[in-house]
Amino acid sequence: MRIIRISIFSCIFILFTGSQVFADSFVSDRVILYRTLRKLKFRVSEISATYPARLDRYDALFLQDIDEAPTETEVQDIKKFVNEGGTLIVAGENQALSQLYSAFGLELRALKTKLWHAQRIPEERLFLQHPVDEVYTGTDATIASSQPEVAVLYGRENDAVIVTLRDGEGRAFFIASDKLFSQYWLLKSGNAMFLYNLMSTLPDKARIGLAVRRYYTSETKPPNPFAALLFRTPGGLAAMFICLTLFVFIALRGRRFGRPLDAEEKNRRLSSEYVHAMTALYQKGNTRPEILRHLRDMFKTDLGIRWRVNPNLDTPTFLEELAQRGVIDEAGELTKLMTELEPSEHISESRLLDVAKRVEAYREIAKIGGTKLTARRNF
DSSP states (O other): OHHHHHHHHHHHHHHHHHHHHHHTTTSOHHHHHHHHHHHTTOEEEEOOSSSOOOGGGOSEEEEESOOSOOOHHHHHHHHHHHHTTOEEEEEOOOGGGHHHHHHTTOEEEEEEEEEEEEEEOOSSOSOSSSOOOEEEEEEEEEEEOOOTTOEEEEEETTEEEEEEEEETTEEEEEESOSSTTSTTGGGSHHHHHHHHHHHTTSOTTOEEEEEESOOOOTTTSOOOHHHHHHHSSHHHHHHHHHHHHHHHHHHHTTOOOSSOOOOOOOSOOOHHHHHHHHHHHHHHHTOHHHHHHHHHHHHHHHHHHHHTOOTTSOHHHHHHHHHHTTOOOGGGHHHHHHHHTSOOTTOOHHHHHHHHHHHHHHHHHHTOSOOHHHHHHHO
């Protein structure tokens, strides 16, 4: 049953790879390889100018069809990455990779005739579950090495095309073909299955850094076009200087530096002028009826609280209720006072003051709420 399940999965993987190629006939090899690796449940990070390589975050580094030579520092960093336990997969025959090949003791050699097919070299199968006897390479180069630890996986007679070796704690795979994993050649069942076998050497959900055509690091990534225009051209520096000058001008506009000046008071009004002005406004406003109404309402409220009578009753009814509760009204003083408290449009200030005093006097006699200070303030 296990063999049947593995075979079914292999067929599905091959069909998926082929469908990706047909569905994306106008999509680059980078996208096809990226989608295929993601389908295999790997965490793939595309290496680009925007997102340069971070080797400390990868379990494996996949370099596909690199056509620009990595710098010496980048080569040393890659070798250190493998030596510390990382996996390196290089697929390319461009001479730009010769320095990287040399760092691992390998050499790219040109062929006179193209090598279309490469057969499995070891008699013992490297991948027992999904053995691949032949892959389509279409390469113009082979790999030469005199180191005994280099194992040749695929080639033809004395021409090695795919080799592997251990370096420190890690392993490196070198493939002298930039077509093996291209979208057209992945339609070949041998190539698709070899890719699956190759990736099966990595742990589940491994983190892979994928670089196609160009390998970027923080050392070789191109500068930001806007930043380069702004800081590396005379026009950009001039524009930045003008903007900075305008900002300083707007920020400091209207401000004065130094010791503050003494304020000069000219044509200052006297306090008596404000008193006369407020008195005139008060007289024009004719607020005496409002003050009288306020005195009445407050007086009725205090009487109502004292003898538990509703102060919202009309004046005659209110006085009757007070009389029933034994309110003292000698000589009808309370009745006269309540009558004079009714609003009048023609009340004088002297009369208003007299009424207010009589209200305060009655408060003291009847011992009800309110104070002279409150009445005078209201007045």
